[in-house]
Amino acid sequence: MEQLGIAYRRFDAESRKSGAALGIDSSARHLGKVVELQRRRDAGEELNVTEKRYLLRNRHAASNLAGAVARLVDAQQRLDELPASDSLRRLLEAPSVTEAARLLRRHPGRIVRAVGVEGVPALTVSLIATAVLGPIGGAMALTGTGGIDGYAKGLLGALAHAGVDVSDADDLTRALRDNELMERIRKDAMTEGAIAAGVTAASMMVPIPKSSRRAPLSLAMKVPAANAKGRGFPTFKKFKETIGKAPPGYGWHHIVAQTTENIRRFGAENIHNTNNLVLLPHGPGTIHNKLSALYGSKKKFSGDQIIKNWLAEKSSEGQATLGRKYLKMYMKEIR
Amino acid sequence: MNNQLLRLESDYRKYAEAYGKAVERDDATAANRMFDKINALGPKLRAHGMQGEAVLRRLMKDRSDVIASWAATDSLPFAEAEGLAVLDALGKKAGSIAFDAEMTAEQWRAGKLKIG
Numbered sequence: 001m002e003q004l005g006i007a008y009r010r011f012d013a014e015s016r017k018s019g020a021a022l023g024i025d026s027s028a029r030h031l032g033k034v035v036e037l038q039r040r041r042d043a044g045e046e047l048n049v050t051e052k053r054y055l056l057r058n059r060h061a062a063s064n065l066a067g068a069v070a071r072l073v074d075a076q077q078r079l080d081e082l083p084a085s086d087s088l089r090r091l092l093e094a095p096s097v098t099e100a101a102r103l104l105r106r107h108p109g110r111i112v113r114a115v116g117v118e119g120v121p122a123l124t125v126s127l128i129a130t131a132v133l134g135p136i137g138g139a140m141a142l143t144g145t146g147g148i149d150g151y152a153k154g155l156l157g158a159l160a161h162a163g164v165d166v167s168d169a170d171d172l173t174r175a176l177r178d179n180e181l182m183e184r185i186r187k188d189a190m191t192e193g194a195i196a197a198g199v200t201a202a203s204m205m206v207p208i209p210k211s212s213r214r215a216p217l218s219l220a221m222k223v224p225a226a227n228a229k230g231r232g233f234p235t236f237k238k239f240k241e242t243i244g245k246a247p248p249g250y251g252w253h254h255i256v257a258q259t260t261e262n263i264r265r266f267g268a269e270n271i272h273n274t275n276n277l278v279l280l281p282h283g284p285g286t287i288h289n290k291l292s293a294l295y296g297s298k299k300k301f302s303g304d305q306i307i308k309n310w311l312a313e314k315s316s317e318g319q320a321t322l323g324r325k326y327l328k329m330y331m332k333e334i335r
Numbered sequence: 336m337n338n339q340l341l342r343l344e345s346d347y348r349k350y351a352e353a354y355g356k357a358v359e360r361d362d363a364t365a366a367n368r369m370f371d372k373i374n375a376l377g378p379k380l381r382a383h384g385m386q387g388e389a390v391l392r393r394l395m396k397d398r399s400d401v402i403a404s405w406a407a408t409d410s411l412p413f414a415e416a417e418g419l420a421v422l423d424a425l426g427k428k429a430g431s432i433a434f435d436a437e438m439t440a441e442q443w444r445a446g447k448l449k450i451g
Binding site: 296298304307 | 431435
């Protein structure tokens with residue numbers, strides 16, 4: 001049934017395409033004739049009644065042709081967008097993480113073939129790349145819905161929890177070939193803790209510019225070192241315009257806070273920097289909320305000051321080190 | 336032990352527990368209120384000399400991590416090794432209280448922390 005469904009849609013899209021092509025052909029012939037008659041009339045030649053009627057009937061030939069071209073382009077796009085496999089389409093439209101995971105486990109072969117990769121590990125890597133590219137690069141390789149996006153991030157988080165260095169391609173490849181480990185990873189990937197950890201891990205990786213339809217995997221998997229120079233922006237607004245707004249349920253978190261004083265001391269481009277911004281789940285009980293509460297809390301180790309004020313006196317490196325430490329601590333806590 | 340010390344110990348436990356619960360629910364306002372209350376009790380206990388210090392040593396061994404962490408911090412001026420041992424052990428656990436213990440020990444060792 002699923003093959004019939006996809007076949008019908010493909011047939012329909014192909015019919016529209018061939019109809020639009022015929023429309024272009026017809027409109028083009030009409031326009032050609034109209035141009036010819038207009039040229040003769042403009043040259044002072046008397047047109048007979050049939051020719052005059054033809055001109056009147058086809059006075060919109062040019063706009064008809066433009067419309068037919070637009071319909072052809074539209075039909076071609078629909079055909080291109082239609083997944084070759086219904087399993088893949090269902091995966092792309094999965095409404096939940098569980099459903100995305102179930103489809104992947106039930107139809108791995110069909111999905112792998114439809115995506116055009118060599119096997120499940122490659123697909124998994126592709127999903128992990130998707131997790132990296134999705135929210136921060138706007139260049140989702142496979143995703144389009146919350147289910148698959150969440151599952152991809154869950155895979156990334158579960159791999160990180162299992163001690164796999166997701167920034168190291170060799171370590172990752174070894175993990176992907178370990179069937180027992182991957183069996184566990186696929187189960188863990190559906191937990192909220194893994195998804196949240198994956199979101200954080202993904203957002204800490206090198207973002208890919210919006211213009212890249214598909215970024216090389218090697219680029220997507222590099223985790224910038226704490227002192228690495230990321231891509232800076234003059235304002236947070238500019239950062240979001242270029243890198244992307246946080247998806248619903250998430251928020252961008254500045255590791256070194258975007259206070260007026262920090263911007264003055266360290267420069268806007270170091271604050272609104274891909275190396276200083278992390279995408280975190282937002283809302284009660286999330287890391288983002290915990291961090292906000294923490295930065296407003298007094299501590300003995302901060303000399304009884306609230307953390308935010310204590311950090312303000314520190315260097316950019318000092319603030320970043322503690323900010324990263326807190327992120328890691330909360331990531332462990334929500335496991 | 337006199338009534339005043341008993342009262343101080345009881346308040347210490349009460350405020351430390353309340354502080355821990357506020358931290359757990361990410362309520363910075365309540366946590367800071369409890370912080371001020373318990374932070375005032377350490378100097379009061381130490382002002383009682385050896386008797387007050389004995390109370391803090393006992394609280395350091397409390398089953399509650401948050402009470403132990405506060406008492407270990409307040410004991411650093413007179414029982415450094417003991418206090419640091421407790422903070423180090425707590426620092427190996429997960430969570431915010433453990434992280435605070437680790438940071439407190441780190442700052443104390445670096446000579447950047449004064450317990451007044």
